[in-house]
Amino acid sequence: MRGWRIVATTAGLLLLGVFPFMVQDYVLYVAMTVAIFGLVALGLNVLFGYAGQISLGHAGFLCIGAYATATFSALGVPIPLGLAGAGVITAIGGLLMGFPAIRLSGLHLAIATLGFGVVVERVFFSWESFTGGGAGLKVVRPSVGPWLLNTNVRFYYLVMGTVFLLTLVARSLLHQKIGRAFQAIRESEIAASALGIDIVRTKLLAFVMSAFYTGVAGGLFAHLIQFLSVQTFNLSLSISFLIMVIIGGLGSLAGSFIGAAFVMVLPELLRPIKNYQALVFGTMALATILFVPGGIFEGLRRVRAPKLTKAVRSRFDRRAPSD
């Protein structure tokens, strides 16, 4: 089994490596969008799928990361530093968002994070000297040392390299103590704190890590689309991220990318029926939630920590009394 996995991973990586030479520029562009949004979904999955903290404000984190990178790039900061810097700045935003989350949960948290996303959108829109306001902001493709990543093919390797590296880091982190702590607070905060897990620290860490990933993705996104406008980072985008995570499977890292592919590629395939694109997409998302909830929550079961008591679990499966 292990040998088979190594072969599969190598083959997958090789395929990703030669991918730019097999497809049109446009397909490549869509593939990069999938990878970048997949990274956001991964970040959100760490927060929601692992630590159980919902967020309706991830478009706000993406926005912070995108504008931070754009600014670093305009100042001539090398791209690896720029991306890392954007991640760190966004992580500070995540820390700020994490403080309310210490006391809030469920619906309250959903609404607080939703408010956070809107605050970011509003502030950035009004802050014209920094973001260009309604006029938008141009971003150029970066260069790494002597190589100018000015074509989609060249930029592709930067995107895939960053995404691959960060996915590996997340994978290894989540298999360690901190990953298990995330799952423990998801299942029951009281039980987790009884086990000696510092709830405040763990929740804040989940927000910081999630925001860092989203910030780096924002940086890549800024360089990919080369033109930033604040209205891109709206509530619909935050909801799309959540749909990616749900469709891909809560707590499944690979699922994050599958979810992103579903959300990003489906509208492209629906392009011929442009006017009904959103309708079909939304309906399909709804249908997935309605008819294959087992498939969607498959991931959740797989990463579920050792079974806790029924009473604790029932807090998560809020059931309506039978009609």
Place this chain on the structure above:
Amino acid sequence: MQLLFQQIVSGLAAGGLYALMTLGLVIIFRATRVANFGHGEMAMLSTFVAYFLFTTFHLPIAIAVIGAVLFAVAVGIGLERLAVRPLLKGPMASVLMSTLAIYIIVHESAFHIWGGDLYVFPPFFSEKPVQLFNLIISQEHIGIISVSFGLMLVLYFLFQHTKVGLAMRAMAQDRTVAVLLGIRLPRMYAATWALGSGLGAVTGILFAPVISLYVDYMEVFIIKAFIVMVLGGLDSFAGVVIAGLSLGVMENIIAGYVSSEFRDALSLILVILVMLVRPSGLLGTVEIQKV
């Protein structure tokens, strides 16, 4: 001092709208424990229906409004049956996602049909301001304040003095006992969604002349409605009314004395701070966590 009073009056008008919108959400939430994230977009859709009934079909405005409310009621009942009820037994996340999917479907479809254009909604009230003592108040504000307070009184009567209202309150308190007493849950689910959606449509129509109708006109408004819902305590009618009016007044005072540009951001930050101090809201039921 005069400026302050003016800000308070326009704040009460805005707050009345926030409270009405949120009451629709809370009516649904109390009975079914579902936060309908598609509420604002459904109101937007109904307002467009009213607009086209009035402009394209040349119906009298009253008929157009009634038509739009009936449309909202039908959509509310249909969505509850198709997209919400099948998920009530599942985890909370799936019903949440379902209402978010409704948001996306309605919002994006509306954008494809109507684009980013502004539609000037006919005003209900004359634009001539009236003088009251030494205050100059627009008739629109007076109109909105009276309509929203009137509707709140109607709702109060409905919940306190009718059988349906009693059944809805019983459901909110304890669903098992409500069923034992002979209340038909499926029928009540439909009734609460009908009432909530209809109320949303009325609020959307009242709000439309204030800032013109366009596809995104509910975006910030619905977020504030959710904020008000949390502030008021999720399931308290009185709490929601107080929270809605306070948010409206607070915003107008911030806009008048601090900055209108950062009004939304500042009020949201203030609200997050309030939530930190009192997560159960002003008058909400404090949930005791049992292990």
